[in-house]
Amino acid sequence: MAAQDQKNKSPDQCLDMTDLRAEIDRLDRSLVALLSERQGYIERAAEIKGRRSEIRDEARIADVLAKITAAAQEAGLSVHIARAVWRTLMEHSIALEMERFDEIQAVQRLR
Numbered sequence: 414m415a416a417q418d419q420k421n422k423s424p425d426q427c428l429d430m431t432d433l434r435a436e437i438d439r440l441d442r443s444l445v446a447l448l449s450e451r452q453g454y455i456e457r458a459a460e461i462k463g464r465r466s467e468i469r470d471e472a473r474i475a476d477v478l479a480k481i482t483a484a485a486q487e488a489g490l491s492v493h494i495a496r497a498v499w500r501t502l503m504e505h506s507i508a509l510e511m512e513r514f515d516e517i518q519a520v521q522r523l524r
C-alpha cells in the first residue's frame with residue numbers, strides 16, 4: 414500500500430469533524446480530476462459531431478442514467494443522489510458541448 418493510502422481514514426476511523434472534512438476534501442479533489450477528464454471527452458464530442466442537433470442525444474442520456482443507476486446500486490451510493498448528480502452533469506455538459514460547437518462553427522465561418 415502506498416504511503417498516501419495509509420494516511421486515508423475510513424469513515425469509522427474519523428473521530429472528529431476535522432478528520433472527516435479532510436477526507437471529504439481529498440475525495441472532492443479526486444472527483445474534480447475525474448470530472449475534468451470527462452469534460453475533455455465532452456469537448457472532443459463537439460469536434461466530432463457534425464450537426465448541432467446531434468449534441469443532445471436523449472437515447473444516450475437514458476443509457477447513461479441506466480448505467481449510473483446500476484453502478485450506484487452496486488456501490489451502495491444513493492440512487493437518488495447519483496441520478497440527480499448525473500442529470501445535472503449531463504445538462505451542463507450538453508450546454509458546454511453546444512458552446513464549443515458554436516465556437517468551432519464561428520472559426521470555420523471566418524476561414
Ligand SMILES: C=C(O[C@@H]1C=C(C(=O)O)C=C[C@H]1O)C(=O)O
Nearest residue numbers: 455458468469470473474503506
Ligand atoms: C457526450 C455526448 O453528448 C451529450 C452529453 C452526454 C453526457 O454528458 O454524458 C450524453 C449525451 C449527449 O447528449 C454523447 O453524445 O455521448
